Amino acid sequence: MAALNGKLTKRLVDNLGPGRHGDGAGLYLVVDPSGARRWIVRVTVKGQRNSKGAPLRTDFGLGGADVVTLNQARERALEYRRMAKSGLNPRYNAKREIPTFEEMARQVHIERLPTWKNAKHGQQWLNTLRDYAFPKIGRMPVDSIGQPEVLMCLSPIWTAKHETAKRLAQRLKTVLDVARSAGFRDGENPVTAIKEGNVLPKVQVRRHHHDAMPWQDVPAFYAELSERSATAARALQFTILSACRTSEVLGMTWGEIDWDAQLWTIPAERMKGGVEHRVPLTQEMLAILEAMKALGGDYVFRGQKRAAPLSNMSMLMLLRRMGRDQYTVHGFRSSFRDWAGEAAGAPREVAEAALAHQVGSEVERAYARSDLLARRRALIAQWSKFVSGAD
Template sequence: MAALNGKLTKRLVENLGPGRHGDGAGLYLVVDPSGARRWIVRVTVKGQKNRKGAPLRTDFGLGGADVVTLNQARERALEYRRMAKSGLNPRFNAQREIPTFEEISRQVHIDRLPTWKNAKHGQQWVNTLRDYAFPKIGRMPVDSIDQPEVLMCLAPIWTLKHETAKRLAQRIKTVLDVAKSKGYRSGENPVTAIRDARVLPPVKKQVEHHDAMPWREVPAFYADLTTRSAMAAKALQFTILTAARTSEVLEMTWSEVDFDARLWTVPAARMKGGVEHRVPLTNEMLAILEPLKAMASTYVFEGQKRHQPLSNMSMLMLLRRMGRNDVTVHGFRSSFRDWAAEDAGAPRELAEAALAHQVGSDVERAYARSDLLDRRRALMEKWSLWIR
């Protein structure tokens, strides 16, 4: 039992600050600046030399301190030292319990659930790994994954689905970084090595433009739209008037609307940029909203199911029924942007603020605290009058 004694205690393991803290006999607790804690053991393998001819001294990860207790770390360290003393390199002889790539991935997903912008985004994160990584490397021990294994996942979709491949690479990197922080891996992240070495061919980014209606045609189209009574038509009218994104309008709830202040406040959690956005409500917008209050629904634009929003395809399908296969719902934001520049003469920062776009550097945004609400209210009034 004496072999299992050391300098550290359970309380110290939980509270020591960043650095390498020795327990004795080659066992160390490593605390990263992030607070992640892992165990390593340093051993000298009897009879083996390194490249310089000196005794082979090397470090081995024993796992994260959140899953490997102090006593377990001491037991594993003792096992490693016995092997090294016998001339056996623990790297090839130790029976380590290394989790698979999929196991670590799913744990990372669970650990980060509170940080996801929404449940859908969190599910997309793990689904990308499920579809493109798990079938190839999911069952592999996380410490055995290197550049060839990562390339197996990325290469087949690198040019065909480049944006997906870039997201996949970032998510694989995150999983392997977490595995390293828990002591299951060592060395450089293979995703970083692949990127720095430019192993995969450069892919020219294709800029995707949403088909937009010329701003001069919007009033005639809007007039046609007002003759329709379907909820999708009301939602599309409101979307055009506010120049908002489809999801922002469809997921809009009555609690976000202040009729007295003539204001619609979209919470940060529902905004693409993760920043709360205030939309000034004009008379035309309020004329759409007022009759809908009588439905007493959770959502402003209720779908076929009670207290559920319209389908995210409802407005696009309406456009198709109206014979407008040449435009998209999102394109009306571009229509507004072009009108603001060409007809209204609005300054760039004002038009971009109306679209909830972040402009300028981080420093510039830090000083530009105002969301220009009063000026935007005047701009949106002018837009409503133009459309009507």
């Protein structure tokens, strides 16, 4: 039992910061900058040499700390050390326990956290599996999941929640693909077999378009907004003027604004396309920002709490209260695009750049490095004058 003691405790495992933390006897807890935690053990295989003739010293992963407890990690590390001491390479001789589907999914989630734009997207990925897969197949060994088990998850929601079901299918496929790559499964992925075999019925999905207010009606509506004092009204005015997305406007912080250059720079991690976007600020937009300064807080359009932004439903609810529930906030981007093409005669690449849309092939975008800021500034200024009725 002495071999199962070490320096770490459960509290330390849960709270230690980024880095490699030793438990003793070659066992380490590795904490990534993202917060993901995993176990590794370093052993030297007796009598074996590496390519340089030195003793064969190797690190082996023992699993994520969210699914492998401290004691389990110590037990596995002890097993690996015993094999190495006997001259057996654990890579080929360790007895591998088949993880459950939930264990595998949570490990995949941890490993992919750094690839998501933000924690919310990563959590949504896991929540889909938590809600629709874990209750049915979460406790099953990952090597025992076939087409019937996948259909248990997909069939109940395939027609009623088709978009959710498609996302669930993709996430099931990813987990099972990773399990096969790790040596826990053999054969074809059952999700692929179900798709190629047309096992599930075809669902006709009606494409939903964001209902846009006709651009000719926007100035009158903007004037109505000016008569309201709520923060949601100011946020909606700014959204209309900037032609930006709801999340981009509500997530705006004071540090993103360059008052001297009259420029708002949205960082890449907050953009749908993952590319930094510069938004020219007109006098009308600057006036709104000046008015928001008095409220204080970290966000320009702050919510009830100083450290939190306005709810992403606030502007939509305002539209409904004003009797414009046939329109959406996102639709004002289409209003701007229609105006730019029909009234302003703006070139396509300028109008699309104002919306932070990527135009052309990957090769074309590689050569078109300019974000057309000067031309966009002129277009946004013209739109601002049209919307606000300024001379």
